[in-house]
Amino acid sequence: MSALATPVRRTPPAATRRTRGGVLPWLAVPALALFVAFGVIPLVGVLFLSFTSWDGLGEIQMSGLTSWRAVLGDPGLMHALWVTLLVMVVSWAVQTPASILLGVFLAGRQRYRAVLAVLYFIPLLLSQAAIAIAYKALLDPNFGLGAGLGVDLLIQDWLGEPVLAFSVVIFVVSWQFIPFHSLIYQGGVRQIPRSLYEAAEIDGAGRVRKFFSITLPQLKYTIITSSTLMVVGSLTFFDLIFVLTAGGPADATRVLALDMYKRGFQASLMGPASVIAVILVLVGLALALLLRRLGGRDANASQLEGA
Amino acid sequence: MESKTPSRRTFLSLSMGIPLGAALAACGTSGPTPAGGGASASGGNAANKASYWFLSVQPQEGVRTRAVERFNKANPNEQIAFTAMQNDAYKTKIKTAIGAGQAPTIIWGWGGGTLRTYVQAGQVEDLTPWFEQNPAVKDRLFASSFGAATIDGKIYAMPAETMQPIVLYYNKKIFDQVGVQPPESWGDIMALVPKFNAAGIAPFSLGGQSRWTNMMWLEFLFDRIGGPEVFQAVFDAKKDAWSHPAALDALTKLQDLVKADGFIKGFSSITADSNADQALLYTGKAAMMLHGGWTYGGMKTDGGDFVSGGHLGYMNFPPVEGGKGDPSNTVGNPGQYLSISSKATPEQKEVAKKFFATAVLNDEDVKEWAGTGAVPIVNGADSAFAASEDADFLKFVYGIASNAKAFAQSWDQALSPAAAEVLLDNIAKLFQLSITPEQFASNMNAVIGS
Numbered sequence: 082m083s084a085l086a087t088p089v090r091r092t093p094p095a096a097t098r099r100t101r102g103g104v105l106p107w108l109a110v111p112a113l114a115l116f117v118a119f120g121v122i123p124l125v126g127v128l129f130l131s132f133t134s135w136d137g138l139g140e141i142q143m144s145g146l147t148s149w150r151a152v153l154g155d156p157g158l159m160h161a162l163w164v165t166l167l168v169m170v171v172s173w174a175v176q177t178p179a180s181i182l183l184g185v186f187l188a189g190r191q192r193y194r195a196v197l198a199v200l201y202f203i204p205l206l207l208s209q210a211a212i213a214i215a216y217k218a219l220l221d222p223n224f225g226l227g228a229g230l231g232v233d234l235l236i237q238d239w240l241g242e243p244v245l246a247f248s249v250v251i252f253v254v255s256w257q258f259i260p261f262h263s264l265i266y267q268g269g270v271r272q273i274p275r276s277l278y279e280a281a282e283i284d285g286a287g288r289v290r291k292f293f294s295i296t297l298p299q300l301k302y303t304i305i306t307s308s309t310l311m312v313v314g315s316l317t318f319f320d321l322i323f324v325l326t327a328g329g330p331a332d333a334t335r336v337l338a339l340d341m342y343k344r345g346f347q348a349s350l351m352g353p354a355s356v357i358a359v360i361l362v363l364v365g366l367a368l369a370l371l372l373r374r375l376g377g378r379d380a381n382a383s384q385l386e387g388a
Numbered sequence: 389m390e391s392k393t394p395s396r397r398t399f400l401s402l403s404m405g406i407p408l409g410a411a412l413a414a415c416g417t418s419g420p421t422p423a424g425g426g427a428s429a430s431g432g433n434a435a436n437k438a439s440y441w442f443l444s445v446q447p448q449e450g451v452r453t454r455a456v457e458r459f460n461k462a463n464p465n466e467q468i469a470f471t472a473m474q475n476d477a478y479k480t481k482i483k484t485a486i487g488a489g490q491a492p493t494i495i496w497g498w499g500g501g502t503l504r505t506y507v508q509a510g511q512v513e514d515l516t517p518w519f520e521q522n523p524a525v526k527d528r529l530f531a532s533s534f535g536a537a538t539i540d541g542k543i544y545a546m547p548a549e550t551m552q553p554i555v556l557y558y559n560k561k562i563f564d565q566v567g568v569q570p571p572e573s574w575g576d577i578m579a580l581v582p583k584f585n586a587a588g589i590a591p592f593s594l595g596g597q598s599r600w601t602n603m604m605w606l607e608f609l610f611d612r613i614g615g616p617e618v619f620q621a622v623f624d625a626k627k628d629a630w631s632h633p634a635a636l637d638a639l640t641k642l643q644d645l646v647k648a649d650g651f652i653k654g655f656s657s658i659t660a661d662s663n664a665d666q667a668l669l670y671t672g673k674a675a676m677m678l679h680g681g682w683t684y685g686g687m688k689t690d691g692g693d694f695v696s697g698g699h700l701g702y703m704n705f706p707p708v709e710g711g712k713g714d715p716s717n718t719v720g721n722p723g724q725y726l727s728i729s730s731k732a733t734p735e736q737k738e739v740a741k742k743f744f745a746t747a748v749l750n751d752e753d754v755k756e757w758a759g760t761g762a763v764p765i766v767n768g769a770d771s772a773f774a775a776s777e778d779a780d781f782l783k784f785v786y787g788i789a790s791n792a793k794a795f796a797q798s799w800d801q802a803l804s805p806a807a808a809e810v811l812l813d814n815i816a817k818l819f820q821l822s823i824t825p826e827q828f829a830s831n832m833n834a835v836i837g838s
Contacts (some may be wrong), residue, residue: 136805138509202779222654223673224664240597240657330656331820332813346480348809349505367488 108125124362130355134237137349158357160332165364168250168336169315176311177304183259185268185296198267201260209257213324216253243333246326250334253321258314263308269303270296305376312346312372316365317344348349395786434709437467438732438739441482444472445661447685448549451756459747468494473662476598477560483805486511490760491729493736494743499545499725500801501808506727507539513728516542518741525745533723534542536797545725546744550762552681553718553788553795554604556703559694562589562675570701574612574641581650584675590652593674594644595660599631600800600813601675602819604678607719607799609638615713617793623802630829634712639825641708641820646819653713656820663690670694680704680720681785684778685760695761695778704779704788718788719796723765758782763789770781812834 134144152158187198204212219226220239227235240246277295286294319338322328328335328343335343337357345354442452449472456470471492473481479495485491486506495512499805506512519526525546526534533547558570571577577591584591587614595601610618610827612795614634621629629635645651652674666683668674672692675684684702688695707715726748728740747753757764761778763785773782789795800808814831817823823831 136505136509137483138505138511140509217657221658221664221667223652223658238654238657241654246657326657329597329816329820330818331822343809343813346484347805349483349805 090264117200127358127362130351131359133352133355135351137346137351144352148350148356152353152356152360157332157335157340158360159359160336161337162360162364164247164332164334165336167247167336168254168318168334169312172251172254172315173308175251176259177308179255180259180262180307181266181297181300183263185270185292187267188270198264201263203260204257205261207257209321210324212253212257213321216249217325221251235348240326241330243330246330246333250318250322250325253325254315254318257321258311262311264284265307266300266303267350269300273299302376305372306317308371309372312368313365316361316368337364399709400518405616413541414722421478437469438736438743440468440470440494440496440740441478441485441492442470442472442496443478443637444474445663445682446515447688447689447760448682451753451760454756455747455753456743458752459743462746463742468739468743470538472740473483476661486729489731489837491731493727493729493732494740495727497545497725497727497802498721498798499723500546501804502801503537503544503725503727504539507542507544511730512544513730514542514544515546515728515738519543521572522745528749528766530723530767532791532795533765536722536801537725545727547723547765548726548748549724550681550757550760550788551720551722551766551795552762553720553785553792554608554678554705555681555684555702555788556678556705557669557678557683557687558676558703559672559674559699560671560701561699562672563701566675569775570703573706574711576637576706577650578645578648580675581645581648582800589672590668590674590814591649591676592651593665593668594651594655595665596651596660596816596819597657598660599816600798601660601665602815604680604719605642606638606779606815607796608678609641609708610635611719611794611796612705612708612713613638613641614713616717616796619796619799622832622836626830627836628829630832631835635827636829639828643818643825651819653692654753656816666690670700680816681762683761683764684781684787688761688778702784716788716791717796718792721798721801722795729748804838807835807838 123226131148132143132145133141136149183201187194187201217240218224221234222238222241225235227233237245239249241320268278273296277299277351278291281291281295317338317341318336322334322336323342324338326334328339338361341354341357341361344350344357390611404540405715443449453470453472456468460467482491482495483502486495486509486567491511495506497506503512518776528549532544533551537543537545537547551567556571565590568580568583569576571580580592583660594601601826607619614632614637618629618632621632634775652658652668658668660679663683663686665679666678666687669677670687684695684700687700691700694700704715704718707713726744726796728737732740749757749764754766754769754772758769758772758776762780763769763782764772770783770786773779773786776782796802800812811832814823814828818825818828
C-alpha cells in the first residue's frame with residue numbers, strides 16, 4: 082500500500098487540497114494497476130531477460146553481462162541510436178513549423194476551414210502499416226506513380242538509396258502526424274484571449290507581428306506538449322519503417338525499435354534484444370525529463386485560469 | 389494536471405510489451421491447448437480439431453487449402469483449421485507462437501537450422517517411430533528430401549510438397565528483341581549486361597528487400613567457383629571458412645555485377661512477397677531472373693500468356709570460367725516440411741498423422757502440385773508430368789534434381805536463425821556496396837558456429 086501511496090504524496094499542493102476527502106486517491110487505482118501490469122512488470126521482465134541468453138524457444142539461461150557486452154560493443158547499436166535520434170530531430174523540425182502554421186490557419190471560424198480540418202485529419206485515421214504499403218506501391222520505381230504518370234522526376238529509387246529512403250520515412254511520418262499536431266495547435270490558438278489581438282491592433286501591429294509577438298509566445302506550452310508527443314513517439318516508429326524499408330537499404334533506416342525486433346524475433350536473440358529495449362527506456366525517460374525541464378514546472382498547468 | 393506519467397506509461401508499455409509478452413507466455417503456459425489462430429476453415433462442431441499454418445503465396449496456397457478441405461470433407465469428425473500467412477510474417481509468427489506454447493498442431497517449415505532449434509527446445513514430435521510403422525508413407529517420398537528433416541539421426545518432420553531448385557529464368561521475347569543468346573558462362577552474363585542496359589532493359593530482376601533473394605546469387609557463385617565444400621565448411625563451423633579464396637572471389641564477382649548495373653534500378657526496395665520481381669520479368673522490364681522453381685507457378689497465374697505462349701526460358705545457373713564446382717549442382721529447397729507440435733493434444737496429433745498419411749501428397753495432391761509447375765517429392769512423380777501442360781518445365785526441374793551431384797539447402801534455412809540473420813543483413817550490405825568482400829567475410833567469420 083505504501084508503494085501506491087507514494088506518488089500521491091508527491092502531487093502538487095493544489096491536488097492534495099482537493100483530495101483531502103480521501104476518495105480521489107482511489108480513483109488512481111485502476112490506472113496504477115494497469116501501469117504495474119503493462120509497464121512495471123514487463124520492464125522488470127525485460128531487465129531480467131537482458132542478463133540471460135534465450136532463443137525464444139528453449140530454456141532461459143543466465144548469462145550475466147554477455148548480452149550487454151555484445152550489444153554495447155556492436156557498432157550496429159551506435160548506428161541504430163544515431164538513426165533514431167536523426168529521425169527524431171528531423172521529423173520534429175519538419176512537423177513543428179508546419180503544424181503550427183496549419184493550426185493557426187485552421188483556428189479561424191470560417192466553415193471552409195472546418196471542412197479542411199476534417200480532410201487534413203484523415204491520414205491519422207489510417208493504420209501505419211496500411212500507409213506504408215500504399216506509399217511503397219506509389220513509390221515503386223517500376224510500377225509506381227512516376228512510371229504510371231510518365232513523370233521522370235518521380236521515377237527515383239525512393240526506397241533504395243539511403244538518403245532518399247530516410248527522407249521518405251520522414252515525409253510519410255510527417256504526412257501522418259502533422260494533422261494531429263495541427264489539431265493540438267488549433268486548440269491552443271483558440272484559447273488565446275482575443276483581447277490581446279485587439280490591443281495589438283490598436284497599437285498598429287500587422288499579421289506577422291501579431292503571430293510572432295502574441296500567437297507564438299502564447300503557444301509555448303502547446304509546443305512543449307506537442308514536442309513531447311513527437312519526440313517520445315518517434316522512439317516507437319516501427320511498423321511504418323518495417324513495412325516501408327525493413328531498415329534498409331543496408332541499415333540506413335534501422336532505428337532502435339527495428340533493431341530490437343530484428344535481434345529478438347528474426348535472429349532469436351532475446352538477450353541482446355532486451356538490452357536494446359532497456360536502452361530505449363532509458364533514452365525515452367531521459368528525453369521526457371529533459372523536455373519537462375525545458376518546459377518548466379508549470380508546463381502542464383492550465384493556462385486559462387490566469388487569462 | 390500530471391501528464392508526464394501517461395506518456396511514460398504509454399511509451400513503456402509500447403516498447404516493452406512485445407518481448408515480455410513472449411517471455412511471460414513462455415514461462416506461464418504449458419497448457420495442452422494450442423490456439424488455432426485465425427482459422428479460416430471450419431467444419432461444424434468437430435470434436436478433434438487440429439490447426440495448421442502455412443504460407444499464402446499463390447498458387448501454392450490454393451493447393452494447400454484444397455488438401456485440407458478434402459481431408460476435412462473425408463473426415464467429418466477430424467477437422468483441420470488452417471491459417472495462411474505471408475513468408476516473412478510467418479517466419480516470425482511461428483517462432484513466437486512456438487515459444488509461447490501456442491503453436492499450431494501442424495508446423496509448416498523449411499527444415500534445417502530452424503527445425504533444429506525447435507528440436508532442441510523439445511517443441512516438435514519425433515516422427516521416427518511413426519515412419520517406421522508406416523514405411524509406405526516414407527518410401528513414397530524422395531530419400532534426399534529427408535536430410536533437412538533429420539536432426540541427430542531422428543526425423544522430426546514429414547517432407548512434403550515440392551522440390552524447389554533455384555533456376556535462371558529469362559524472357560525469350562526480350563532476348564530476341566535485343567538479338568542475344570542465353571548465357572553459357574559467367575563471362576556471357578557480364579557481356580550481356582551492357583547490351584540489355586543499352587536497350588533500356590534491366591539485365592536482372594531482383595526483389596532485394598527480401599534479402600534471401602540476393603542470397604541465391606551467392607549460393608550459386610560459391611558453388612560454381614569453389615564447389616559445395618566452401619559453404620559446407622561454414623556449415624561445419626570451420627574457423628574463417630568465409631575467407632576461403634573462392635568465397636572472396638564469388639563476393640567480388642557479385643559486386644562487379646552490381647557495379648555494372650546488372651540488377652534492376654531500385655532492386656533493394658522490391659520485395660519478393662508481392663511478386664513484383666516476377667512481374668518485372670514477364671512485363672519485359674527485366675531480361676532475366678534468378679529465382680526459386682516456385683515462381684514458375686506465379687508467372688503462369690499472373691503473367692498472362694507469358695508462360696503459356698512459350699516466352700519463358702529457364703536454365704541451370706551457368707558455370708564460372710575456371711571454377712571448380714560441377715555445373716550440374718543446384719541449390720534451393722529439397723522440399724517443405726511438416727512437423728507436429730509436441731504441445732498438441734494426443735487427439736490433435738492423431739488428426740495430424742492421419743492428414744500426413746492420407747492427404748499429404750496423395751495422388752490428387754501430387755496432381756495438383758504438378759499443376760503448379762513444380763515437382764512433388766514423390767518417387768515416380770515424373771509419370772504424372774506427361775499429361776501436364778507444364779511437362780517441359782517439370783521434366784527440366786526433375787532432371788536438375790535427379791542429376792545434381794549436390795543439392796545444397798538454402799543457406800538461411802541451413803544455418804541457425806541467429807547466424808542466418810547476420811548473413812542476410814550482410815548480404816544486403818554487400819549488394820548495397822556498403823561493405824567490401826573482405827568486410828563481409830570477417831563479419832561472417834565472427835558468427836560461424838553460433
